[in-house]
Structure formats: structure tokens, C-alpha cells
Amino acid sequence: MTQVLICGALIVTLSMGIRHGFGLWLQPITMERGWTRETFAFAIAIQNLMWGATGPFAGMLADRFGAFRVLLAGAVLYAVGLVLMGLATSGLAFTGSAGLLLGMAQAGTTYAVIYGVIGRNVAPEKRSWAMGVAAAAGSFGQFLMVPVENWLIGSFGWQNALFILGCLALAIMPLAIGLKEPKVPGHVVGFQQSIGQALREAFGYRSFQLLMAGYFVCGFQVVFIGVHMPSYLKDQGMSPEVATYALALIGLFNVFGTYAAGSLGQRLAKRHILAAIYFLRSVAIVAFLWAPLTPMSVYVFSAVMGVLWLSTVPPTNAVVAQIFGVQYLSMLGGFVFFSHQIGSFLGVWLGGLLYDSTGSYDIVWWIAVALGIFAALVNLPVRETAIQRAAAAAA
Structure with missing residues (x-):
């Protein structure tokens, strides 16, 4: 279990850490290429949509053949996508690299794949905590990588910074060795399903639908803020350093928030944890918009949002495992995450379009704000008990 947690956490640190800094490239790329903000935002929106669309398929492959092979392919795609992102000279090429390739890469190197391995190798009573540890690692990656990426841009230029990150993404490959499983996942004792049966069961289950609706909102909020807040602050006269510190604070405080959410999920109803997180996000945004904008108000907002940032991830995935079991956890987690990424697409794209x-x-x-209240309400009726399959098992 220790090896799985350490290697999984380091992979998430890299994969999530790199992507969390993409907002820092918005202004230098659009200014040098002569593009609108919508051009950049649309590519990142496609990235999030592609991440979500290919996530279930990456999960299926990981459930069937093991996470190791999926992670190797994802690392190569990540490196190639970052290099081509730096070389792109048209909006179409930028969308193909930053959008399509990096979206597929993230599907194969982030939570759905990692959580499938954790779910199969960690005891149920520790599963929520373990998922909190992995999510906290992704948050630490943001805290660590955003200042590093800002320094790389300042020291080597935005294009060379992307090439350096492409080389760094290849470090996922040796770490993936620690997630090799002894046999093909799914050979476990008990009631077994086909992929089709698992999908029909999940999509016909009301609580699964509600979790997907809530996760849509999560994606909308965090990606809009992560990509557009640096430009929003600069428009308000803030220095670039304020935005860098703000994103780093989100990552730092999310380490505590995701770990706490995972730990609390061992003792409290996960639907209540999720409802509280979404509601408090809306409260934090309203307070941020109404308060006088100063560097200190930005830092306070970032710290509060950091606690709430990815803290939805451990309880959401733990509920999926709790209801449906772990046989197809990567695949089902991928479908829930697809909903998250549809929200991400709309959040980042509407941000650029409406601006x-x-x-x-x-x-x-x-x-x-409105979506946060909606998500809080739809998570309250979620049923966390294991689905009953007695009739199916008997048949």
C-alpha cells in the first residue's frame, strides 16, 4: 500500500502540478501570437473536455490491463503535447496540442487511473483517507509547480519553459513502475459484471447522476478561477506576482483541504461534506467580489478556496467505490470526471468569451456562485450505501 500511495502521489503531483500553471501562459502567448483570450481559453477548454471524454476509456484500459501501461502512454502524450504547444503558431495547432493531446495525456496520468489502483490495493476502511492523500499530492503539485513555472517563464521564456516541462513530464514513466499490479485487475472473488452491465447499473442509479451533476459544478468553478484569475487580477491593476502567489496559495491550502476531506470521509456522511464544500465556495466568491480588492483580500480568498479546491475529489470517488465496488472504479470515476470536465470546458471558455x-x-x-448553491443541494439526496445486487448475483 505504501508504494502505491507514494508513487501515485508523485505522479499526481507532476501531472496536476504542470496543468495548474497554464493560466500563467495566457498573456505571454496571446500577446506574442496576436491571439484573443478566447483563442487561448478555447484550447484549454478543449483540453478539459478531451480529458473528460477520454477519461472513461483510460479507466477501462486501466481496469482491464493495469494502470502501468496507461501511465506510460499518458506520459509520452504529455511530453509531446507540451512541446507542440510551444511550437504552435496558429489557433488550430494550439488547440490540437494544448487541447487534444494534453487532454488525453491528463486522462491517463491523473485521478481516475490512480484511484483505481488505490481502490484495489487499500482496505475499504482506509480508502477515503488514501484518496485524500493522493488528492493532497495533486494540490502540493500546484503549490510547488506554479512558482516553478513562473520562474521558468521569466528565466527562459514561455516557449522554452514548455519544452522543459515536457522533459519533466517523462518522469511519470519510472514512477509508474510502482503502480504495476501483480495480475489483471478484476480477477476477484464475488459477483462479477461486464462493462455494459456496470454502465447500465451506474447511469440508471439516481445517486450516480447526482454526483455527476455536482462534479460538473466543481469543474466549472475551479478551472474558470485557475485559468482566468491571473488575467482578472492584472486587469484590476495587480502585479503578476500577486496572481502567482494566489495560485500557489490555492495549491498549498488545498493540501490541507483534500487531506481533511478524505479523513472526514471516514467518519462523516460524504454527501454532507460535498454539500458543505460547494456551498462554502459560493460564500467565498461572494465575499471576494464584495470586499475591496487588495493583495491581502486575494490571498485570503485563495487560501479559503484552496481548502475547498479539490476537496470534492476524495469523497466523490470514495462514494462511487462505496456504492459500486472497485471492479470498474477507474472507468466509473472517469465518467463522473467527464461531467467535471464538461463543466471545466464551459467555465474556461465562457470566461474568455464573455470577457x-x-x-x-x-x-x-x-x-x-449560483452553480455552487445548486451543487450543494443536489448532493444532499445521494445514497452512500452499497447497491443491492442480490437478484443479479442469483441470476
Whole structure:
């Protein structure tokens, strides 16, 4: 279990850490290439959508053949995508590299694949905690990598910074050895399902639908803030360092938030944890918009949002495992995450689109507030008990 947690956490640290800094490239790339913010935002939106769309298939492959092979392919795609992102000279090429390739790479190197291995190798009573540890690692990656990426851009230029990160992404390959499983997942004692049966069962189950609806909101909020907040702050006269510190604080405090959410999931109803997180996000955004904008208010907001940032991940995935078991956990987690990424697509794309059309991010901030309240409400009726399969097993 220790090896799985350490290697899984380091992989998530790299894969999530690199992607969390993409907002730092918005202004240098658009200014040098002469693109609008919507061009950049659309590519990142496609990245999130592709990440979500290919996540279930990466999960299926990981459930069937093991995470090791999926992680190797994901690492190569990550490196190639970053290099081509730096070389792209048209909006179409940028969307193909930063959007399509990096989206597929993230599907094969992040939570759905890692959580499948954790679910199969960690005892149920420790599963929520272990998922919290992996999510906290992704948060630490943001805290660690955002300042590093800002330094790389300042020291080597935005293009060379992407090439360096491409080389760094290849470090996922040796770490993947620690997630090799002794046999093909799924050969376990008990009731077995086909992929089709598992999908019909999950998508016909009300609680699964509600979890997907809540996760949609999570994606909308965090990706809009992560990509557009640096530009929002610069528009308000803040220095670039404020945005860098803000993103780093989100990553730092999310280490504590995700770990706490995973630990609390061992003792409290996970639906209540999720509802509280979404509601408090809306409260934090409203307070941020109403308070006078100063560097200190930005840092306080970032710290609060950091605690709530990816803290939805451990309880959401733990509920999926709790309801459906671990046989197809990577695949089902991938489908839930697809909903998250549809929200991410809309959050980042609408941010760029509405800014270009109105000159302000205000409308998108308030959409994020309303969606947070909606997500809090839809998580309350989720049933966390294991689904009953007695009739199916007997048949």
C-alpha cells in the first residue's frame, strides 16, 4: 500500500502540478501570437473536455490491463503535447496540442487511473483517507509547480519553459513502475459484471447522476478561477506576482483541504461534506467580489478556496467505490470526471468569451456562485450505501 500511495502521489503531483500553471501562459502567448483570450481559453477548454471524454476509456484500459501501461502512454502524450504547444503558431495547432493531446495525456496520468489502483490495493476502511492523500499530492503539485513555472517563464521564456516541462513530464514513466499490479485487475472473488452491465447499473442509479451533476459544478468553478484569475487580477491593476502567489496559495491550502476531506470521509456522511464544500465556495466568491480588492483580500480568498479546491475529489470517488465496488472504479470515476470536465470546458471558455464580449468577468463569477448553491443541494439526496445486487448475483 505504501508504494502505491507514494508513487501515485508523485505522479499526481507532476501531472496536476504542470496543468495548474497554464493560466500563467495566457498573456505571454496571446500577446506574442496576436491571439484573443478566447483563442487561448478555447484550447484549454478543449483540453478539459478531451480529458473528460477520454477519461472513461483510460479507466477501462486501466481496469482491464493495469494502470502501468496507461501511465506510460499518458506520459509520452504529455511530453509531446507540451512541446507542440510551444511550437504552435496558429489557433488550430494550439488547440490540437494544448487541447487534444494534453487532454488525453491528463486522462491517463491523473485521478481516475490512480484511484483505481488505490481502490484495489487499500482496505475499504482506509480508502477515503488514501484518496485524500493522493488528492493532497495533486494540490502540493500546484503549490510547488506554479512558482516553478513562473520562474521558468521569466528565466527562459514561455516557449522554452514548455519544452522543459515536457522533459519533466517523462518522469511519470519510472514512477509508474510502482503502480504495476501483480495480475489483471478484476480477477476477484464475488459477483462479477461486464462493462455494459456496470454502465447500465451506474447511469440508471439516481445517486450516480447526482454526483455527476455536482462534479460538473466543481469543474466549472475551479478551472474558470485557475485559468482566468491571473488575467482578472492584472486587469484590476495587480502585479503578476500577486496572481502567482494566489495560485500557489490555492495549491498549498488545498493540501490541507483534500487531506481533511478524505479523513472526514471516514467518519462523516460524504454527501454532507460535498454539500458543505460547494456551498462554502459560493460564500467565498461572494465575499471576494464584495470586499475591496487588495493583495491581502486575494490571498485570503485563495487560501479559503484552496481548502475547498479539490476537496470534492476524495469523497466523490470514495462514494462511487462505496456504492459500486472497485471492479470498474477507474472507468466509473472517469465518467463522473467527464461531467467535471464538461463543466471545466464551459467555465474556461465562457470566461474568455464573455470577457471578450463584455470586457469583464463579472457574469461568470456570478454564474459560479449560483452553480455552487445548486451543487450543494443536489448532493444532499445521494445514497452512500452499497447497491443491492442480490437478484443479479442469483441470476
